[in-house]
Amino acid sequence: MIPQLTIALAILFIPLVSFVILIFFGKRFAEKSGLIGTAFLGADLLLSVYLFFSKMFSEDKVWDFTFTWIDLHTVINSIPLKLDIGIMVDNLTAVMLVVVTLISFLVHLFSLEYMKGDVRYSRYYANLGIFTFSMLGIVVTNNYLLMYVFWELVGLSSYLLIGHWYEKKSAADAGKKAFIVNRVGDLGFFIGIMIVWVQFSTLTFSGIFSAIGGGNIPFGSTNWLTAAGLLIFCGAIGKSAQFPLHVWLPDAMEGPTPVSALIHAATMVAAGVYLVARTFPMLTADALLVIAYFGAVTAFIAATIAIVQNDIKKILAYSTVSQLGYMVMGLGVGAYTAGVMHLVTHAAFKAGLFLASGSVIHAMHHALHHQGDHHTDAQDIRFMGGLKSKMPITFWTILIFTLAISGVPFTSGFLSKDEILAGTLAFSHFNGHTIIPIIGFFVAGLTAFYMFRMLIVAFMGEHQNKERIAHIHESPRVMTVPLMVLAALSFFFFFSLNPLSASHGWFFEKMTYPTVAVPATVAATPTEEFVEEIHHQHNLAMILSVGIAGLGILLAFTTYFWKKISADAFEKALKPVHTFLYRKWYFDELYDATFVAATMGIAKILAWFDGAIVDGIVNGAGHVTKFIAVVSGKFDSIVVDGLVNFTAFTAGISGRLLRTVQTGKIQTYIIFAIAGMMALMMFYIG
Amino acid sequence: MELKILNIGVLTWLTFLPVLGMIIVLLIPKEQKSAVRWTSLFFTVAQVVLAFMVFTKFDRSLAGVHDASTMQFSELFNWINVKSTGWFGSIKIDYYLGIDGISMPMVFLTAIISCIAVISSWGIEKSIKGYFALLLLLDTGMMGVFVSLDFFLFYIFWEIMLLPMYFLIGVWGGPRREYAAIKFFLYTLLGSVLLLLAMLALYFSVSVIDPASGEKIHTFNMLAMMNPANYDANSLLAGISTSWRYIAYIAMFIGFAIKVPIFPFHTWLPDAHVEAPTAISVILAGVLLKMGTYGLLRIAFPMFPDAAVHFAYPLAFLGFINIIYGALCAMAQKDFKKLIAYSSVSHMGIVILGIAAMNTQGMLGGMLQMFNHGTITAMLFLIVGVIYDRAHTRGLDDFGGLMNKMPNYSGVMSIAFFAAIGLPGLSGFISEAFSFLGAFQSFRWLTIASAFGIVLTAGYMLWTLQRVFLGTLPEKWNNLTDINSRELAMLIPLTIIVIILGIYPNLMLDVMNTSANSLVDFVKMNSTVSFGN
Amino acid sequence: MNLYDIIFYFFAVVTVGSAMVVVFSKKIVYSAFALLFTFFGVAGIYVLLNADFLAITQLLVYVGGILVLILFGVMLTTNTVTIDIKSGTMNLIPATIVIALLAGMLGGIFWTSDWFMSKQFGDIVHTTTTTEIGNALITTHVLPFEIASVVLLVAVVGAAMMARRERNN
Amino acid sequence: MTITLTHFLMISAVLFSLGLFAVITRRNAIMVLMGIELILNSANINFLAFSRYSGMNIEGQMAAIFVIILAAAEAAIALAIVLNIYKRFNTVNVDEISILKD
Secondary structure, eight states: OOOHHHHHHHHHHHHHHHHHHHHHHHHHHGGGGHHHHHHHHHHHHHHHHHHHHHHTTOOOOOOEEEEEEEEEEEEETTTTEEEEEEEEHHHHHHHHHHHHHHHHHHHHHHHHHHHTTTTTTHHHHHHHHHHHHHHHHHHHOOOOHHHHHHHHHHHHHHHHHHEEEGTTTTHHHHHHHHHHHHHHHHHHHHHHHHHHHHSSOOOOOHHHHHHTTTTTTTTGGGHHHHHHHHHHHHHHHHHOTTTTTTTTTHHGSSHHHHHHHHIIIIHHHHHHHHHOOOOOOGGGGHHHHHHHHHHHHHHHHHHHHHHHHOOOHHHHHHHHHHHHHHHHHHHHHTTTHHHHHHHHHHHHHHHHHHHHHHHHHHHHHHHHHHHHHHHHOOTTTOOOOTTTSSSSSHHHHHHHHHHHTOEEEEEEHHHHHHHHHHHHHHHHHHHOOTTTHHHHHHHHHHHHHHHHHHHHHHHSSSOOOOOHHTTTTOOOOHHHHHHHHHHHHGGGGGOOSSOOOTTTTTHHHHHHHOOOOOOGGOOOOOHHHHHHHHHHHHHHHHHHHHHHHHHHHHHHHIISOOOSSSSHHHHHHHHHHHHHHGGGGGGGHHIIIHHHHHHHHHHHHHHHIIIIHHHHHHHHHHHHHHHHHHHHHIHHHHIIITHHHHHHHHHHHHHHHHHHHHSSSSSHHHHHHHHHHHHHHHHHHH | OEEEEEEEEEEHHHHHHHHHHHHHHHHHHOOOOOHHHHHHHHHHHHHHHHHHHHHHHTTTOOOOOOOEEEEEEEEEEEEEEEOOGGOOOEEEEEEEEOOOOHHHHHHHHHHHHHHHHHHHHOOOOHHHHHHHHHHHHHHHHHHHHHBBBBBHHHHHHHHHHHHHHHHHHHHHHTTTTTHHHHHHHHHHHHHHHHHHHHHHHHHHEEEEEOOTTOEEOOBBBBHHHHHHHOTTTSTOOOBBSSHHHHHHHHHHHHHHHHHHHOTSSOOHHHHHHHSSSSSHHIIIIIIHHHHHHHHHHIIHHHHHHHHHHHHHHHHHHHHHHHHHHHHHHTTTTBHHHHHHHHHHHHHHHHHHHHHHHHHHHHHHHHHHHHHHHHHHHHHHHHHHHHHHHHHOOOOOGOOOOOHHHOOOHHHHHHHHHHHHHHHHTTHHHHHHHHHHHHHHHHHHHHHHHHHHHHHHHHHHHHHHHHHSSSSSGGGGTTTTTOOOOOHHHHHHHHHHHHHHHHHHHHHHHHHHHHHHHHHHHHHHHHHSSTOOO | OOOOHHHHHHHHHHHHHHHHHHHSSSSSHHHHHHHHHHHHHHHHHHHHHTTTHHHHHHIIIIIIHHHHHHHHHHHSSSSSSOOOOOOBOOOHHHHHHHHHHHHHHHHHHHHHOOOOGGGGGGOEEEOOOOOHHHHHHHHHHHHHHHHHHHHHHHHHHHHHHHHHHHHHH | OOOOOOOOOOOHHHHHHHHHHHHBBBBBHHHHHHHHHHHHHHHHHHHHHHHHHHOOOOOHHHHHHHHHHHHHHHHHHHHHHHHHHHHHOOBBBGGGTTTTTO
């Protein structure tokens, strides 16, 4: 193993050490546990940065270390059957390592103040530790098995963090929902892994791709190859909250806000995108098309919902879903580097947005607490307003983030979003699916609109409650510093020196397209052709996207700042549409009424079936046996034992019997006579 | 490989140590309750130590299964020898013990679970002597089943185990204990009868040359029964894929299926579990259920390879039903113990699915799942027992918010729950994954359908976790105390096993691997061989 | 379906229907009057069976004699005709079973039996049978005829005597 | 389908069953009497039907004539008995007149 990989291993395990220390000795450290966690993550960040630079300046394409974890000592299809696992660092991993450790570190820092006085302060930092560990695991692994392992661990830590305040039923519910919905996606992922393993007897990326490149196709059919790709993508659907499994992410906002920033904005949900990027070489054209459509539909649905939400975290949650859809769409159309870049830029500005909203909520909470007001929702933007002057740092950073997410030039968001849009245009150029770029541009406009709506309503204008605003203060340094760092990272110069095009920056240079492994007959457009076309579409995409974003921003200002258009009137006029969007397209209701209700119903029916029918048969058999036993017992005591007595009684009994027949009523006799006659008739005739 | 203590084989020690303990327990005056407890504990701990010795000395490269020369720690004595009795011929029954990769994990599991059962029975007050004596007898029965290589001996141990179980449920159980005990007893007895019939059919079909006299005699030797050459040409079970062979296989299968339990023979399980005291539930779920699948692997598959291959798909289908049906039934339960009982049904379905696949991964997955399910379900039942001891109720809806009240308990519980869900890093994952991977190779769509079980499992497990441990604590449980050190002493070893096997499953897989491969090859090879020709 | 058939079914329906009223009616007076129609129907069936003399005899004896007797009996044994006479029933269930079986049996036998049929059936001329009956009564059947007349005489005398003795009481 | 012997026999069977039913189930003696009349009528139908379908044999009609004669006599006697019973027990319900039993 080369030394750099030892560093990678160190990066991976440092957060785990933090977790172990805090979970077992957290009580002892109490208030200091936050500092301990932050210190570990700081070290981790430094190592990641070092590794990043050494990888960037290295000539090696990939550093890889693989060893056999389990050897089954048998062969299948003349390949020895064993599970190889290991770690690897390529450019994508190096970047992701920095992204994860940086944001995790900032969130640790931010939480020092935000979570102060929490009942489970040390548990919180422990959970952050195990989350970071699992997320880093996803990033550094070189095979699907470990990927799945860490994938599930990420799910677990997300469950723990969402349910941090588990006394609240909604928090516990949200955690459970997140885990189960993710499990549904993971089920597909797992089936995909099964297909891959059964065919290739290996789960390392390089092994699989070289096998496919060598013409080895699952079950000899490209359809199965497409299916395998799509099933693995199912994992991404779950983790990255893509339609139709996006429902868990907004609920996950029940967790502490810094957690939302780390997990549900920057890293964990991006894992799905990362998975698609990793799987990219084995995705066929059909699979990519489906992925692109899933991304587009997700981006569209989430953006429409975000327009009407009032909870600041809900708005950000849906914008996250929408942006994730964007990234998936980007990968789906084949704009690999753009998708990955959007993942990175989005991580910075979305984490910033969440932390800023955390700062606002923190301040609001404080003020409300001071007033003794426990009814007003601290997260509702309608109760904010005019916070600009009170919280200048928060305002200015959030403005930068909003500009970035809206895709305004000179920001990082502009660079990546522009490339994705150019990619969609190129995609439609090659195979005529024009709906994808249309959705892409439309969603860009929507994004600009709802983000500025949030900004204007929350920060500008007048605050409605004089007393409350007097108590609102800017958050302490420990919270604003992370905001400023992230704001700085939202500018273009970190990714490309040319503010209008990323394609000549270091990112595009280092993050080259992976070699496509699938057979040429089912592969998407060849990379060179596609990149060429992107260049052609670049200017068009830039002009359109800037224009549309500007339009969205303008609309937001006219509606909410200058109030030239009445939002309320619109809302009234379009009541059904508004309700439909406000209730999130009724996805939750739909799932509750179908899947959840059906499962519970079937469960109840089966439980009844089990108790009443299956067990009933068993008990019935028991009763029958018992009855037979009783009868045979009676037979013994009455017939066999009483045979002697019976003989003696026969005369008496028959006499008594005959006496009852003698009713003295002639009609009864007639009946007997007829019956007897009929018996005789039967005997002789019949 | 041999290991002798005082010139007596280690397997005999393992098997009969608890009987020794039972005798001593019966000699202790009944006033000295703690002496009874400590004696039982001493003997079971000694058993664990022996099992661990065997585990470390076990040669991982020897296959066993059908080959007498690679059976380890084997002991072979003539036990019953009746000279020619008319048409019956001479009867020769051997005292034949030995272990291979299939039985080694089970031996280890039995020792550990028995020891933990003794610890968890510390609070038993009602006729304590009888209780521990029966528990130790049960231990012998279970251990004997896993080490005997003579079918007759196997059957004797199989029956020995029934009786203490009946009394332990029927005397120390809950309110409906008699019903549950009788149900369990009758159900298992039905299985035993079918097993006996199949055994006799095998006995009369197989004959070997007696080395002493040189004449051909019938034998109960399992390994002889696996060898196609030993079947008499015109006997009942000669030939290949004959209907008699299928009938014998099915009879044997039902005998084992009742123990597993496989749908629709599973209904004794929830009742027995609910009524049984905690320690007995632990043994029931931890060891007894494994006997069914162990029987399939040790007896049914190698002796009827043609039928095993022929009925592989139906078997896998039953596994599928077990997985889904068990999970759905569990979801609807309101009783904590019943829920765990149904989850056992679901998890044992994974074992069935894995071994039905008839390939190395599936077989290994199934066998590992047998061990892992033993430890995980034991933990779950202990967890229920802990809360039941304190609150005297098992209603899931009666609780809530225990996480704050009992943090250590909740920590252990979380590990058990997530292990049951199959979370990577804990032991349940790798065995489930292998079972599914193996099954996928053989039955593609069925496995995909079965995989939905993992979503359902997550559903009911998390729901339970939420109902019991999250939320707010009801007023009435304010005086609950956290788990004490005795309870921790029984849970911690299991927790450690669960975590270690989750990270490094090779520890167990190594032991089983050679045998599993050998079993798969043996079944595949003999499935096309005509018996007795 | 010719006229003969129509007439047959008509009488059949009258006979069976009214007989049912006789049997199942709750009021005895209704039964008595329904009996009248039954007798008429039966007489019609007699005609269809080429027994014109008997049909007339049926009407005379049954309707003119027996029915009137029955009506007298009804009136004499109940206080008034108008009041609902609760003529209760008994043995309903065994009777129903036995009768149903019997009816089924009879019907079955009648239906399935292969009856002896005269070959000259088609040639029969529809003429009156009165002459033939008269001849038969005074030739071949003279002894039964005489006995019947004695029986009738005894019956009439006996009935009168019983009625008278009862009056004395 | 023309009318055959069986049709007449069926009517007679129905009449017979109804008559017997009345005899068995009715309490009122007069109803019993009516049932008997129905039975006699059904017998007559049989006589005539067989006579007709066996080639216009006059014997059947002769039997029917004697049946009618006897029916008339029977009715007269029976009614006399009923009237006597009524005087004696003040009821005509046959089930109450069960002195035969004791």
